Amino acid sequence: MNLHSHILSKHKLENVGENKIKISSKIHECTKCTYLTANKSAYNNHIKVCLKLKNVEWYKCQICQFRTIKKSNLTKHIKTHTKIKDLKCSFCHFQCNGKQNLDNHILRKHSHLLNENNKNIITSKIHYCKYCTYKSTMANILTSHIKT
Known part of the structure; x- marks a missing residue:
């Protein structure tokens, strides 16, 4: 999905063809990083944070555009490219x-x-569905569950 398709589907703008320039003019792009948004308020908030981080050392992924100010976040991110599965389930062969x-x-x-005896094995915050017994450690997954 390209940015214009995303804006149309998520932000309810119409007619990409006729309004291509209009939509493009509503996209705010940070000059310090790769951040893009159609939301002026979100852009302004981002700029405040991004400018504070201007003199911070960034750790950059050599494979994609990802970057972070925390080395540990880069280490975790790189695993998504290398497919390293270094964690094992205590109950089965899942990695x-x-x-x-x-x-x-x-x-x-x-x-x-x-x-x-073992309930503390889960250290992530658990998000519970208010409509059923579904639960997840990932808020975005719970949100998708609720929408479907």
């Missing part, structure tokens, strides 16, 4: 990268095995 992914797996597949 993944990212503690949140492992916690979500345990929550989905093995919640019936959690008890007082």
Whole structure:
């Protein structure tokens, strides 16, 4: 999905063809990084943060555009490219990268095995659906669940 398609689907703008210039003029682009948005308020908030970080050392991914001010975040990110699965499930043969992914797996597949002795194995925050028993360690996944 390109940026114009995203804006049309998520921000309810119409007629990309006729309004291409109009839509482009509503896209605010940070000159210090790769941030883009159609929301002026979000752009202004971003600029305040980005300018504060101007003199900060950035850690950049050599494979994609990702960058961060935390080396540990870059280390985690690089695993998404290398497919390194350094975390193992205590209950089965499942392997993944990212503690949140492992916690979500345990929550989905093995919640019936959690008890007082091992309930602290999940360290991520758990998000609960207010409409059913669904739960997830990832807020965006819960949001998708609620929308469907």
